[in-house]
Amino acid sequence: MSIRSSIEALIRPTTVASAHCDLPCGIYDPAQARIEAESVKAIQTRYQDADNFKGAQTVEEYRTRALAIKELRADMVKEHLWVLWTDYFTPAHLEKYPTLHDTFWKATKLAGAAKKSQDPAQGQQLLDAIKEIDTIFWETKKA
């Protein structure tokens, strides 16, 4: 046991004061961002396969709708990530995960890039970035 932890144990109060949260803390979940990102990737895939589309719409109409929906879904990814970034994570988390800001910045940039990209590989990069955040998130929940 280090000197610091010995002192800490010696002066630790016996009463715990809860700066706690019953409900709102429990509703955060990176799964919201992941689900929207999966939609983005699925739309990118369908855009690539649009030539094989058979339906009432023309291929051009189909692709136009795909782009419009992807635009919305990518914005929702950003929204969910921002809520996690600014509301859930705290300075204490940042101390433990010093790359947290950079991780979120890259993920939200990828969500922005997804609006312009019709490549499913790009969508997968976005999902990978969200997975990284998801891992950190659930580690903080265990702490």
Next chain:
Amino acid sequence: MRTQVMALAAAAAACLAIPAWRLGRLLMRVEVAGDSMSPGLLPGDFLLLRRGAPARDAAYGHVVITDDPRPEGAGRVLLKRIVGLPGEALRVGGGVQVNGRRLIEPYAHGDDPVSQHRGVHRLDDDTYFLLGDHRAASTDSRDFGPVPRDRITGTVLLRYWPPERIGRVLPPPRRFLGPAEPQEGGLHGGHAHAAPVGDPGSS
């Protein structure tokens, strides 16, 4: 750093100057659990408190402890900040409005969930509205209502652990957006304990 050392030294001197049997009646210590008072107070911080509520005419902004008033929270001690004062009308959601004026809260962060937006017609005498600084992640007066003064059991004075963040925990000055309202004949008339709106020195 010098301020921190002086604060700790003053606390230690105060403790030494008071007989041990009286110390426990005047002061108490708690450990912070949870994130709702971040970034000012973090989980694992050790705090020194004066027992009882802060002075009536300077209550705003103090971080205090109170027993959780809800049956499901029996036995739990809560740590929150006094934001609303007796006699005030509050509107909480997307910030705090006191008697129709937006309170400037440099200590607060995070968006209040819509489910926690509240309008309080007027706080009763000797009751306070307590909020966590992390508005997106706090269970406080938005959920369990205003807290009577006699249920506030301690007022935070300083943080004595961890050593790199030792220091006094001071209430911020109370400031509002926009010009000050007249103090007589205004919304605070007749409420002796309410701090004058717009007076930065009121706390």
